[in-house]
Amino acid sequence: MSVKESLNVEAPQLSAPTSTEKKSCSQSAVSFDTKVNYDRFLDCIHCGLCTATCPTYVELGNENDGPRGRIHLMRAVTDERVELSPQIRQHLDLCLDCRACETACPSGVKYGEIIEPFRSALAEKDRNDGKKLDLFHRLILFKLFPSAKLTRLSLIPARIAQSIKLDQWFLNSPLKKLLPKKILALTEMLPPLGANLPSLPTHLPAKGKQRAKVALFTGCVADAVFRSTHWATARVLQENGCEVVVPKNQTCCGAIHVHSGQEDQARPYLEANLTAFEDPSIDAIIVNVAGCGAMLKEYHHHFKETTDQKRLKTFMSKVKDVHEFLDELGVIPPKGRIEATATYHDACHLRHAQQIAAAPRNLLNQIPGLKLIPLPESELCCGAAGTYNLTQPEMANRLGVRKIENVKRTDAELLLAANAGCLLQLHKVAKQQHLNSWIGHPIDLLDLSYQQKQPKL
Amino acid sequence: METLSQTSSLPLLEAKFTELLGKDRVLTSPSERLVYECDGFTLEKNIPDLVVLPETTEEVVAIVKLCNEYQVPFLPRGAGTSLAGGCFPFDGGVMIVLTRMKKIIELQVRDRYAVVQPGVINSALTRALQGTGYHYAPDPSSQIACTIGGNVATNSGGPHTLKYGVTVNHILGLEIVLHDGSILELGGPTGEQFGPDLISVFVGSEGTFGICTKVWVRLTPDPEARKTVLAVFDDMDNATEAISEIIGQGIIPAAMEMMDQGITQAVEEAFHFGFPTDAKAVVIIEIDGLQAGLQEQQDAILKICQDFGAREVRHAQTEAERLQIWQARKKAFGAIGRLSSSFCTQDGVVPRTKLPEMLRQVAAVSEKYGLRIVNVFHAGDGNIHPILLFDERDEEQVRQVLEASDEILETCLDLGGTVTGEHGIGIEKLSFMPRMFTETDLAVMKNVKEVFNPSQLLSPKKKLPSEDIKELKRLKPGRHAPH
Ligand SMILES: Cc1cc2nc3c(=O)[nH]c(=O)nc-3n(C[C@H](O)[C@H](O)[C@H](O)COP(=O)(O)OP(=O)(O)OC[C@H]3O[C@@H](n4cnc5c(N)ncnc54)[C@H](O)[C@@H]3O)c2cc1C
Ligand code: SF4
Numbered sequence: 016m017s018v019k020e021s022l023n024v025e026a027p028q029l030s031a032p033t034s035t036e037k038k039s040c041s042q043s044a045v046s047f048d049t050k051v052n053y054d055r056f057l058d059c060i061h062c063g064l065c066t067a068t069c070p071t072y073v074e075l076g077n078e079n080d081g082p083r084g085r086i087h088l089m090r091a092v093t094d095e096r097v098e099l100s101p102q103i104r105q106h107l108d109l110c111l112d113c114r115a116c117e118t119a120c121p122s123g124v125k126y127g128e129i130i131e132p133f134r135s136a137l138a139e140k141d142r143n144d145g146k147k148l149d150l151f152h153r154l155i156l157f158k159l160f161p162s163a164k165l166t167r168l169s170l171i172p173a174r175i176a177q178s179i180k181l182d183q184w185f186l187n188s189p190l191k192k193l194l195p196k197k198i199l200a201l202t203e204m205l206p207p208l209g210a211n212l213p214s215l216p217t218h219l220p221a222k223g224k225q226r227a228k229v230a231l232f233t234g235c236v237a238d239a240v241f242r243s244t245h246w247a248t249a250r251v252l253q254e255n256g257c258e259v260v261v262p263k264n265q266t267c268c269g270a271i272h273v274h275s276g277q278e279d280q281a282r283p284y285l286e287a288n289l290t291a292f293e294d295p296s297i298d299a300i301i302v303n304v305a306g307c308g309a310m311l312k313e314y315h316h317h318f319k320e321t322t323d324q325k326r327l328k329t330f331m332s333k334v335k336d337v338h339e340f341l342d343e344l345g346v347i348p349p350k351g352r353i354e355a356t357a358t359y360h361d362a363c364h365l366r367h368a369q370q371i372a373a374a375p376r377n378l379l380n381q382i383p384g385l386k387l388i389p390l391p392e393s394e395l396c397c398g399a400a401g402t403y404n405l406t407q408p409e410m411a412n413r414l415g416v417r418k419i420e421n422v423k424r425t426d427a428e429l430l431l432a433a434n435a436g437c438l439l440q441l442h443k444v445a446k447q448q449h450l451n452s453w454i455g456h457p458i459d460l461l462d463l464s465y466q467q468k469q470p471k472l
Numbered sequence: 473m474e475t476l477s478q479t480s481s482l483p484l485l486e487a488k489f490t491e492l493l494g495k496d497r498v499l500t501s502p503s504e505r506l507v508y509e510c511d512g513f514t515l516e517k518n519i520p521d522l523v524v525l526p527e528t529t530e531e532v533v534a535i536v537k538l539c540n541e542y543q544v545p546f547l548p549r550g551a552g553t554s555l556a557g558g559c560f561p562f563d564g565g566v567m568i569v570l571t572r573m574k575k576i577i578e579l580q581v582r583d584r585y586a587v588v589q590p591g592v593i594n595s596a597l598t599r600a601l602q603g604t605g606y607h608y609a610p611d612p613s614s615q616i617a618c619t620i621g622g623n624v625a626t627n628s629g630g631p632h633t634l635k636y637g638v639t640v641n642h643i644l645g646l647e648i649v650l651h652d653g654s655i656l657e658l659g660g661p662t663g664e665q666f667g668p669d670l671i672s673v674f675v676g677s678e679g680t681f682g683i684c685t686k687v688w689v690r691l692t693p694d695p696e697a698r699k700t701v702l703a704v705f706d707d708m709d710n711a712t713e714a715i716s717e718i719i720g721q722g723i724i725p726a727a728m729e730m731m732d733q734g735i736t737q738a739v740e741e742a743f744h745f746g747f748p749t750d751a752k753a754v755v756i757i758e759i760d761g762l763q764a765g766l767q768e769q770q771d772a773i774l775k776i777c778q779d780f781g782a783r784e785v786r787h788a789q790t791e792a793e794r795l796q797i798w799q800a801r802k803k804a805f806g807a808i809g810r811l812s813s814s815f816c817t818q819d820g821v822v823p824r825t826k827l828p829e830m831l832r833q834v835a836a837v838s839e840k841y842g843l844r845i846v847n848v849f850h851a852g853d854g855n856i857h858p859i860l861l862f863d864e865r866d867e868e869q870v871r872q873v874l875e876a877s878d879e880i881l882e883t884c885l886d887l888g889g890t891v892t893g894e895h896g897i898g899i900e901k902l903s904f905m906p907r908m909f910t911e912t913d914l915a916v917m918k919n920v921k922e923v924f925n926p927s928q929l930l931s932p933k934k935k936l937p938s939e940d941i942k943e944l945k946r947l948k949p950g951r952h953a954p955h
């Protein structure tokens with residue numbers, strides 16, 4: 016007997032549908048395999064303790080837009096109690112994948128292991144139904160972004176435009192209306208791009224006595240937009256006695272594909288990374304972008320059968336977030352004073368997916384002169400959530416504004432976040448909400464302190 | 473009575489609501505109403521015919537008036553963390569969800585009160601008060617999710633109610649939308665009322681007397697200091713007797729919580745706090761108040777524990793250690809999820825001195841049915857929460873869990889206690905009402921209910937047993953969260 020049968024699942028108890036309901040019910044009535052391990056549903060005891068930590072529920076107050084509701088919906092679809100209606104899809108699409116619900120859940124529900132297979136089943140269903148991905152997903156998200164090189168090239172015009180302030184003129188002019196919405200969102204999101212730095216060398220020696228040999232993961236979009244943070248990370252690691260290698264043949268972590276339910280497309284990236292970081296003399300694979308770190312640490316969920324498990328395990332056991340690594344290693348305190356107030360936003364993929372909260376704060380507290388002010392709702396998603404701000408701009412903006420308002424309450428001069436997506440989003444919304452704080456990665460600030468420099472306020 | 477879905481008024485009502493609230497705040501499609509079929513009590517399910525999300529008192533009034541006009545049943549819902557099925561829509565009807573009414577209207581720290589809308593999350597209020605030197609005292613274990621309105625409706629308690637009292641002790645005033653849409657205001661910033669204390673009548677009425685739309689709550693000064701003690705016992709009876717003795721000596725701890733061997737082992741397996749897994753009971757005692765005198769109280773507690781044969785007594789030396797001890801208590805939830813795929817938490821109260829006997833009876837029930845039962849509970853008020861572990865896919869076990877639960881609750885009554893400490897009656901405990909109360913008691917309650925709820929359109933069939941509850945077949949025990 017299958018699990019489902021033995022559960023004695025109640026028959027649908029829907030009341031007689033009205034005419035409007037019938038319409039939404041009758042389309043695509045075929046059932047489909049949702050691919051979720053049924054035990055993951057059973058972990059949820061329906062207590063509701065997760066609801067108030069969910070950003071979309073906090074904003075909308077609708078149970079359908081909270082974790083318990085979403086699990087209920089996915090289970091009901093799996094049990095064939097309801098049709099997969101457009102409304103259900105919409106509520107699931109609105110989920111940010113921020114995993115705040117996992118942190119709150121007392122029963123250890125692995126929400127990510129429910130929604131991700133469900134999403135990929137949805138994507139597969141769409142493909143079978145002959146639905147094509149839109150151009151934006153096919154070209155920009157899946158082709159351009161995962162390639163650091165292509166993204167860098169595509170940014171050249173933006174870099175020039177920014178340097179002569181053409182971008183501001185453009186964004187304020189009626190011409191703005193000519194751009195497709197998602198591309199416009201992208202343009203508005205660009206942080207100050209700064210000088211076009213060279214890529215990191217493949218090898219950087221440790222400073223002082225060598226304490227570890229580490230490999231730096233540079234990713235895709237991040238390497239294009241945040242190369243300066245990669246340089247800072249390498250320098251901070253060197254300062255802490257680490258020999259740093261930067262494998263050339265590494266690639267995108269594949270998160271963009273996995274989060275859109277396109278796991279098969281992510282597989283080549285995984286294989287390339289396994290090979291790139293295979294050197295057994297490496298003690299740790301250091302990641303400074305929370306989203307990539309979470310993905311690399313969870314490779315085994317997505318590639319259970321499809322790759323050599325032993326090789327995968329070795330790889331995953333070495334993946335460390337940069338704060339986590341330095342905090343464990345014991346950071347050598349920097350000496351440069353930075354007399355400023357700062358506040359730290361918990362990137363979801365660090366706080367919730369990797370459960371890292373104390374390490375970045377511990378590191379920041381090592382900077383002489385710096386005063387860290389707690390950020391209200393620091394654990395609530397800022398709306399960036401990978402590519403969410405491109406696919407769900409309205410909710411993304413609501414959450415962004417909420418975040419910046421909280422930041423304003425702290426009066427902090429510096430705003431820190433350890434994820435590329437968050438930094439992009441914070442830059443964008445801060446500009447829109449006239450907040451002038453310096454916005455950067457904790458490691459950027461640590462690096463400045465080691466270099467006896469000041470953030471340019 | 474015809475249910476709403478059987479009448480022709482549904483589309484009309486739907487149109488009126490949409491006109492009033494806009495499309496986004498009226499849920500009509502079956503797939504969107506589905507998630508409102510149950511709350512934390514999952515044994516019984518029924519999908520409401522319409523779900524509405526008001527944001528203001530005026531909107532609630534208008535909704536209630538429309539429900540009266542069309543003669544359809546309606547009921548309020550907060551965060552839906554009720555463990556007794558308080559949000560079960562008996563006849564379908566309109567569910568009024570108050571989670572968008574979440575404004576903190578006023579914080580008056582100097583006058584020690586706050587005014588909030590009912591959908592404010594309990595811990596959001598506490599967070600908003602951080603740094604002011606005051607807090608909102610009632611702290612149900614569900615506080616990160618449940619609403620103040622839900623707390624008022626169920627008269628919630630929590631670990632710290634031992635000293636600070638339950639919700640009703642912290643409510644100064646209420647704004648209530650009555651069954652017919654009229655607004656009743658009780659009390660206010662100073663808590664002054666004339667005549668009988670109607671606030672106390674309303675608090676705990678589980679949504680059957682009206683919909684609370686605004687709450688004036690009392691703020692409590694943060695204690696100057698706290699001390700937390702953890703005592704390990706080799707014998708359950710000794711542990712419970714130590715607890716009675718502490719209270720007997722006139723010490724009123726802020727909280728006094730107990731975990732038995734089963735739960736300690738589970739917590740230890742999952743989180744490695746360093747608890748002895750062979751001990752029979754771990755007791756957490758917290759005292760708070762003025763710095764002066766606290767040390768003597770702690771010494772007295774340590775001595776009592778030792779006198780009653782505690783194997784080990786620790787006290788938190790730092791705030792971090794204190795938090796760690798509480799973490800262990802709070803993480804008990806998660807640990808259970810790891811022990812068993814399904815579990816059912818019971819909620820009963822016995823006089824504190826009857827705790828040893830009660831726990832022996834629970835152990836006997838466990839043995840009789842061959843079911844694993846672990847205990848974690850608010851020992852200070854004799855509020856037990858035996859957690860029955862089972863596999864919901866095994867029908868025989870499911871039946872046994874139901875019988876075992878009833879037997880435990882019967883024992884609570886036999887020992888002079890009640891069948892609910894804090895989860896309320898909802899629909900889960902309806903069948904116990906005639907056992908708990910005399911016919912006269914029930915008749916008086918019914919009369920009072922009729923004053924507030926003459927048409928019975930508001931939360932029909934709740935709280936007091938009626939003929940219709942026989943419709944409810946208990947199939948499966950709810951997979952409740954322990955706390
Ligand atoms: C893990 C867990 C731990 C818990 N721990 C505790 C505990 O320690 N102590 C405790 O007392 N309870 C506890 N509970 C039970 C529950 O959380 C409380 O009863 C809580 O007060 C319910 O609040 P809610 O907002 O979720 O209300 P809901 O569950 O939505 O509603 C509960 C009842 O209140 C009514 N209601 C809701 N809002 C209003 C309103 N504005 N006006 C009128 N009626 C209304 C509803 O109709 C229903 O009858 C726990 C529950 C869980 C899941
Ligand atoms: S992942 Fe985030 S947005 Fe999605 S349900 Fe969980 S808390 Fe809500």
Ligand code: SF4
Pocket residue numbers: 058059060061062063064065066082083086116119120121122123124
């Ligand atoms: S996901 Fe966890 S917290 Fe949320 S309802 Fe399920 S068991 Fe409760």
